[in-house]
Amino acid sequence: MSLIDLTATELLAQLNAGQVTSAEVTQAFLDRIDRVDGQVRAFLQVDRSGALEQAEQIDRRRKAGQAVGRLGGLPVAIKDVLCTRGQVTTCASRMLQDFRPPYDATVVAKLKAADAVILGKTNMDEFAMGGSTENSAFQITHNPWDLERIPGGSSGGAAASVAARMTPLAVGTDTGGSIREPAGLCGVTGMKPTYGRVSRYGLVAFASSLDQIGPLARTAEDAALLLEVLAGHDPADSTSIDRPVPKYSDTIHKPLAGLRIGLAREHFAAGLDGEVEEAVRAAVGVYESQGATVKQISLPHSKYAVATYYIIAPCEASSNLARYDGVHYGYRSDEARMMAELNQERKRLQQSGDHAGSDNLDNPLVRLYRQTRAEGFGPEVKRRIMLGTYALSAGYYDAYYLKALKVRRLVRQDFDRAFEEVDLIAGPVAPAPAFKIGEKIDDPLSMYLFDLYTISTNLAGIGGISIPCGFSSQGLPIGLQLQAAPFEEEKLLRAAAMYQRVTDWHSKRPPLVNGGS
Amino acid sequence: MALSREEVKKVSLLARLRLTEEELDKMTTQLGQILGYMELLGEVQTEDVAPMAHPLDVANVFRPDTARPSLDRQEALVNAPHQDGECYLVPAVLG
Numbered sequence A: 001m002s003l004i005d006l007t008a009t010e011l012l013a014q015l016n017a018g019q020v021t022s023a024e025v026t027q028a029f030l031d032r033i034d035r036v037d038g039q040v041r042a043f044l045q046v047d048r049s050g051a052l053e054q055a056e057q058i059d060r061r062r063k064a065g066q067a068v069g070r071l072g073g074l075p076v077a078i079k080d081v082l083c084t085r086g087q088v089t090t091c092a093s094r095m096l097q098d099f100r101p102p103y104d105a106t107v108v109a110k111l112k113a114a115d116a117v118i119l120g121k122t123n124m125d126e127f128a129m130g131g132s133t134e135n136s137a138f139q140i141t142h143n144p145w146d147l148e149r150i151p152g153g154s155s156g157g158a159a160a161s162v163a164a165r166m167t168p169l170a171v172g173t174d175t176g177g178s179i180r181e182p183a184g185l186c187g188v189t190g191m192k193p194t195y196g197r198v199s200r201y202g203l204v205a206f207a208s209s210l211d212q213i214g215p216l217a218r219t220a221e222d223a224a225l226l227l228e229v230l231a232g233h234d235p236a237d238s239t240s241i242d243r244p245v246p247k248y249s250d251t252i253h254k255p256l257a258g259l260r261i262g263l264a265r266e267h268f269a270a271g272l273d274g275e276v277e278e279a280v281r282a283a284v285g286v287y288e289s290q291g292a293t294v295k296q297i298s299l300p301h302s303k304y305a306v307a308t309y310y311i312i313a314p315c316e317a318s319s320n321l322a323r324y325d326g327v328h329y330g331y332r333s334d335e336a337r338m339m340a341e342l343n344q345e346r347k348r349l350q351q352s353g354d355h356a357g358s359d360n361l362d363n364p365l366v367r368l369y370r371q372t373r374a375e376g377f378g379p380e381v382k383r384r385i386m387l388g389t390y391a392l393s394a395g396y397y398d399a400y401y402l403k404a405l406k407v408r409r410l411v412r413q414d415f416d417r418a419f420e421e422v423d424l425i426a427g428p429v430a431p432a433p434a435f436k437i438g439e440k441i442d443d444p445l446s447m448y449l450f451d452l453y454t455i456s457t458n459l460a461g462i463g464g465i466s467i468p469c470g471f472s473s474q475g476l477p478i479g480l481q482l483q484a485a486p487f488e489e490e491k492l493l494r495a496a497a498m499y500q501r502v503t504d505w506h507s508k509r510p511p512l513v514n515g516g517s
Numbered sequence B: 001m002a003l004s005r006e007e008v009k010k011v012s013l014l015a016r017l018r019l020t021e022e023e024l025d026k027m028t029t030q031l032g033q034i035l036g037y038m039e040l041l042g043e044v045q046t047e048d049v050a051p052m053a054h055p056l057d058v059a060n061v062f063r064p065d066t067a068r069p070s071l072d073r074q075e076a077l078v079n080a081p082h083q084d085g086e087c088y089l090v091p092a093v094l095g
Helices: A008-017 A022-040 A048-063 A106-113 A155-165 A180-186 A221-229 A274-289 A300-323 A334-351 A355-359 A364-376 A379-392 A398-421 A445-449 A455-458 A490-504 B003-016 B021-043 B073-079
Strands: A043-046 A075-079 A117-122 A171-172 A189-192 A214-218 A259-263 A295-297 A424-429 A463-471 A477-484
Touching: A008 A221, A022 A043, A022 A048, A022 A075, A022 A117, A022 A155, A048 A117, A048 A214, A048 A295, A048 A445, A075 A106, A075 A155, A075 A274, A106 A117, A117 A155, A117 A171, A155 A171, A155 A180, A155 A214, A171 A189, A171 A221, A180 A189, A180 A463, A180 A477, A189 A221, A189 A490, A214 A221, A221 A379, A221 A463, A259 A274, A259 A398, A259 A463, A274 A424, A274 A463, A274 A477, A274 A490, A295 A398, A300 A398, A300 A445, A300 B021, A334 A355, A334 A364, A364 A379, A364 B003, A379 B003, A379 B021, A398 A455, A398 B021, A424 A490, A445 B021, A445 B073, A463 A490, A477 A490, B003 B021
Parallel strands: A075 A117, A075 A171, A259 A295, A259 A424
Antiparallel strands: A043 A117, A171 A214, A189 A214, A189 A463, A424 A477, A463 A477
C-alpha cells in the first residue's frame, strides 16, 4: 500500500517509529497533487518548497532525539479563509487576491507548533458563502467521484483534497454546513465542533455567531487527532471557551455503551432523495446492531431553519464585509479611471439640467468604496451583502433580523429538549448526492435549501459530524450526520469510530485518471 | 413582500455597492424570491421569546488592562493599496 492510502494515524505511527520520514510522506502527497489536482482543482496554492523544508526540519529534530509535536510531520491542507502569516490568503475572492496577512490564525499557529507540514491553501466559495465551491473567483473544484459534479462547499477544496488522497488532513470552516456538506458529498469525515470550542482568531469572518473551524480527514480517528490540536481556549478570541480539551484520540476506540439515537421526523420528510434515506436508515441499523436504541423525536422548528439562517448570516456578513473598502487592505478600483467616470457623469447631469441628480451623485470616497466592491466581490457575496443590508435597514429590522433571532432560540430549544432524551441525533447531511456543476447556479434559493439539514446545528451552536455511509446508484458518496449537545465532541467522534469499525465506506477511493488504483 | 427596483437601488448605496442596470434587475427578482420565502417565519409565534444573538451565554470577557505591543505601523500599512508610509490615502472628500 502506498503512503497516500494510509490514514493520518497510520502515517504518524510509522513516522514516530522511524519507518518513514516526513519528507518522504510530504513528497508522496505533493506528487499526488501533481498527478491529480489538474482534474480536481482543490488547491489555490501549493507551497512545495516550504512544505519540504518544514518536513526536513522535523525529520532532523526527530533523528537528533529532540521533541516533536503531536502531528509529528503529517501534511495538512488549510482552507484559504485562515490567515497564514506572509502567505497569500484570498478567501477565493478578487478582493483579497494579493493579501498577505501580518499574522497567523491561532489554528495555523497551533498546527505549526504541533509540527504539521502545511501543504497549501484550498479552494472555497468566496468568503465561505456557498455550498458548491462554484462561487470561487479563481477556479471550480470538481468532485473526485465524478468530475462533472460539485464537491459541496464552502470547504469544497478541503473535502476534495482529502477524498482524492492529496492530503491526509485538512482544516475547514463551517458556518451553515461548510465542513459537513462537502465531507458528505466527497465521502470523507468532517466535523463542526461546538461554537467556542476552536478559536476563530485569524479566521476571516463571514458570520461571527455561526462560524466555527473544524477537521476533515479520512476517518473519525484522524479527525480526533486533528481536533485535539485545533481546539482550546484563546485569549485572542473572546468567544472561545475556557474548558479543558479532552484527549479525543485516547478515547476514540471506546464504544459508547447504551447509546440512545434520535431520529427526527423532520429529517425524513418530503424532499429527501430515496437512496440517501435508505443509506441513512441502514446506517442507523448498524448502530442498533451494536446495541444502540433508536427513538423517534421531533425538532418542530427545523422547517424554519433555512429562512432564519439566510436572514442572520447575511446580516452578520453585511456588517463583517464592510471592512473591504479599498483603503485598508485588499483590492482597490483604479482611482484615475473612477474619477474620470465620475466627473463625466457630473458633467452630463449638469448639461441636461438635472441638478438633483448632480447633487445626489456619489462623492469621490463613496464612489471609490462602491466601485471597489463592485469589482472585488462576486455575485453571491453581493447578493448576501444586499440581503443583510436590507434586513438590517430602518423599517425592516424588527420584521426580519429580530424575528429571526427569536426563531433561532426556538431552534436551539428544540435541540435542548431532544438531548434530554437521546445522546445523538442521526440523519442525512444533504437531501441528495452531489449535483452537477452549474445546475443550481442561477437559482440561489434552491442552493440555500440544499443546506436544510446542516444549518440548524450552527444556529444552535452545537456540534455535528458527517461520515460516509454509502453510495448512490451513480457511485456518488452519501453522508450520515450525527449531532450532539454542546461540547460533546468526544461522543460524536466515538460514535463515528464505532460505525467506521464495522463498515468500510470511508476507505473507498475515487477512481481518478492518472490516479492509480 | 414585493421589493421595488428603487428600494434595491437605495440598499445598494447603503451597502456601498455599485450595481449595473442588469445587476439591479436580477437582484430585484432574486431578493424578492428569497424574501418571499422568508415570509414562512410569519407563522411562528414569537411573542414571548427572547432573541438569541449568540449561541453562548458569555458576556463581557475582559482581560487585564495592561499595555502590550500591537501590530507595527509598517506591517499594518503593508497591504494598503495607497499609503504614504504613515497614513492610508483616499480621494479628497471635501472639495
